[in-house]
Amino acid sequence: MQGSYKIGDAFFHVPLSHAQEMLGVSGAKVEEEIEELEDKLGSIRQDMTQLKVELYARFGKAINLET
Numbered sequence: 001m002q003g004s005y006k007i008g009d010a011f012f013h014v015p016l017s018h019a020q021e022m023l024g025v026s027g028a029k030v031e032e033e034i035e036e037l038e039d040k041l042g043s044i045r046q047d048m049t050q051l052k053v054e055l056y057a058r059f060g061k062a063i064n065l066e067t
Contacts, residue, residue, distance in 0.1 A: 005019045
């Protein structure tokens with residue numbers, strides 16, 4: 001059986017088992033990237049929370065960071 005595998009704008013006809021393997025590898029890479037980005041996002045959110053605390057401590061209610 002043949003399967004189509006898309007790379008960029010082109011489709012390649014490869015054996016179905018090979019296409020499934022390539023999709024599995026691509027899916028695993030995407031999941032790794034998602035995990036890395038979620039970790040970065042968590043770190044950035046922690047930094048933002050700390051910055052808000054520091055800014056509110058310095059400026060009190062004269063600053064609104066919730067918009």
